[in-house]
Amino acid sequence: MSSRNRITPLPFSGRHVEARVVTDVRDFPLTGRVIVVNLDTTPAYLARLPRTPIPAFSSTIAVDSTLAQAKAVVLLQVLDEQPVSGITDEPGWQHFTDIAGPDAFPRTTPLYRSARAEVGTVRFDPHAALGATHPGSRPRDFTVRLMLWYCPPDTACGIHNRHDFIETHAQVVGHGRMQKFADQEPASLYEDVLMSPGYATPVPFCGIGPDTTFTYPWHQYKADTDCVWLAVEYHLAD
Ligand SMILES: [Fe+2]
Structure with a gap:
């Protein structure tokens, strides 16, 4: 089928990280060590037995392998x-203050973001995907946006609790953490999720209301070493 293995190079692909999206995957060869992030809610599979899934929103490192099947990775x-x-x-990288504005993000925090890529639509029931039950829940279309972030060692990237989308993160380089807090103070830390290369937070941090509003705990990314990570944003499109 001609529509299989459609490859989209990403605008933040460059000298440090090569990045692309592949959709409708069948038997796609992966040379060397390749971080595979599943963008879809259906499982992806490597071409090995026993067949075990790369579940929704999660990732792995494939080594000289073949991606047997996936909707979008x-x-x-x-x-x-x-x-x-x-x-x-x-090209395309900016200090986050230059994106969010000096009132929203301090120049003293060395957090940098790549160009953003809008890579198409994924359809899923957000209540089911987030582990919530709601009688009116139904599949919805989400526009997927991808970007890389960088910060140097020992950077706390800022405790925040607002997004009007579902976000997940996959570690690409270095070691860091995604953290949850009871309030905006660092001392109120109550969960520390360690991130190594190839690991994604497979359970989004947000809850969801009946009207499809997303509720986030106070959270932040914190780097232990030089860190590059991928953010995946799912924006309600319908
Ligand atoms: Fe966030």
Whole structure:
């Protein structure tokens, strides 16, 4: 089928990280170490037995393998370019203050974001996907946006609790954490999710209301080393 294995290079693909989206995947070869992030709610599978899923929103590192089946995945390959911090010199990267504005994000926090890519639509029931039951729940279309983030070691990227989308994160380079807090104070930390390369937070942090509003706990990304991670945003489209 001609529509199979449709490859979309991503605008933040560059000297440090090669990044592409592949949709309607059948028997797609993966050379070397490739981080596979499942963008869809249906499982993805490597071509090995026993057949075990790469579940919704989660990821793995495939090594000289074949992706047997997937609806939509991001494939990320870390290249040898050093230092990792040089990624912010690539086209499209900005300090987050220059994106959010100085009132919304402090220039003193060294958090950088790549260009954003809108890569199409994924359809799923958000209540079912977020583990909530609601009598009126139904499949909805979500526009998927992808971007990379970078920060240097020991950066706390800012405790926040508002998004009008579902977000997940996959670690690409380095070691960091996604953290949850009872309030906006760092001392109120109540959950610490360690992130190593190839690991994604497969359970989005948000809850969902009957009217499809998303409720987030106070949360932040914190880097232990130089970190590059992928953010996946699902924006309600219908
Ligand atoms: Fe967030």
